[in-house]
Amino acid sequence: MESRDVPLTEGGLPLPPSPAPDWALFLDVDGCLLDFAQHPSQVVVPVHLQRDIVRLSDLLGGALALVSGRSLESIDEMFGELRALPAAGMHGLERREPDGRRTFPPIAPQALDGVYAEARQLAMSHPGAIIERKGPNLALHWRAAPEARDALRAFAAAALRVLPDYRAQGGDMVLELRPGGSSPDKGTAVEGFMAQAPFRGRTPVFVGDDLTDEHAFSIVNACEGFSVLVGDRHPSAARWRLPNPAAVRDWLARATLGAHDGVHA
Missing domain, CATH: 3.40.50.1000 (HAD superfamily/HAD-like)
Structure with missing residues (x-):
């Protein structure tokens, strides 16, 4: 499936074939x-x-x-x-x-409510930053506020101390706090x-x-x-x-x- 006798994109990887019935x-x-x-x-x-x-x-x-x-x-x-x-x-x-x-x-821990409130307060200091609550997950977006990246990352690191069963998951201009472990x-x-x-x-x-x-x-x-x-x-x-x-x-x-x-x- 790795034949390189196909058109390459500018990124050096081949274009995928057309979807097949299987x-x-x-x-x-x-x-x-x-x-x-x-x-x-x-x-x-x-x-x-x-x-x-x-x-x-x-x-x-x-x-x-x-x-x-x-x-x-x-x-x-x-x-x-x-x-x-x-x-x-x-x-x-x-x-x-x-x-x-x-x-x-899973049901979100009660501590997440406080973290969410603090994150929204922080976002008010960085116009364009977005705090998104998704059930037990909390996403910190800085796509519209690139300068907020370091502050949001530091906040996430501190938040994990009160959310011991959580982990931070990086994404494209976003950091998401979500249940950890398995x-x-x-x-x-x-x-x-x-x-x-x-x-x-x-x-x-x-x-x-x-x-x-x-x-x-x-x-x-x-x-x-x-x-x-x-x-x-x-x-x-x-x-x-x-x-x-x-x-x-x-x-x-x-x-x-x-x-x-x-x-x-």
Whole structure:
């Protein structure tokens, strides 16, 4: 699966092949399907994207899932037509299984309320910084306030002293406080889906852009699947690449247009 007799992107990794009928396809959301916005609530879902995802899911026999750092509630608010699809939210802390069953995240410790309040106070000193509460997770964003990065990182380090069972997970201009230990991640989410129909026995493919997607890339590589990085972040375990979310959307759209030839575009 690693033939280099294919077009290379500027990042040196090959472009992924068109989706095949035996794939199990896992798609990150922000920075992958959707372009980033200054605030997570401001992202725009292109009108054709949901249609293309539904069609591709049908072509893959339902073996398509969204795997995101967002909550399932947030995913469903953005992708109303995809509420029946399997999905993992909060980096795998919650899941909607193919049969509709839900896995819920753990209850947040009471101490997180105080940390959240203090984080919001800190953000007021850095216009553009965003504090996002996601169940038991707390995300500190500085995309619209790059100068707030060091202050938010220092705050996160201090917060871990009152949240001893938590860890800090880095991302693209964000640091997320989340339950630590053996808590799920995007890699375990992929493993969970691959253990059941309609994903079982298929070739796993994960498309993502962020550090949090590396867990999934490693799992997919171990299964001889396709790990597809969106963007040019280095280093990465990904072995294939698409340059940006627009290229991802075009890749998906071309696959659905080629449906009369199987799944290949």
